[in-house]
Amino acid sequence: MHLKQIVDALHLKILTQPIGLDEIEPTGGYASDLLSCVMSSAQRGNVWVTLQSHLNIVAVAALLDLAAIIITEGAQPDPATLEKAEQEGVVLLSTPLPTYTVVGKLWELGIRNPETTP
Incomplete structure (x- = not known):
């Protein structure tokens, strides 16, 4: 599944230039608010x-x-963060949905980590 399909299915807002969304195939997903994790x-x-x-x-x-960052609960990055993401080629996406809901929807779409899939 390509990133563009995820964006469309979850109605995500694209915050950075949508270059390559039809080519990026996520390898799985990860959810955490702790950078060290x-x-x-x-x-x-x-x-x-x-x-x-931030x-x-x-x-x-x-x-x-990483394939992309989905920022949840309507949180919005500041202009400096958006600019840095553009420079680094990091795809930033946003949604008003809570993290738990987004993770569930990604699971339903088949986004899984091979080492944790039963």
Whole structure:
């Protein structure tokens, strides 16, 4: 499944340039608001679901080469965060839905981590 299909299915707002959304295929997903947990457990190509919207999320996503960040509960990044995401090629998406709901919808779409799928 491509990132564009996830954006459409979850009615996500695209916050950065939508370049390559038809080409990016997430490898799974990860949800956490603790950057240290994301850095130690998220996998390359994952979609990261978080309430955080500050500049440091971009650094973590770029470091791990994540497919995208879905920012939940209507939180909005500031202009500096958006600018840095554009520079780093990090896809930022947003939704008014809570993290729990977004994760459930991703699961229903088949976004799973191979090592944790029964």
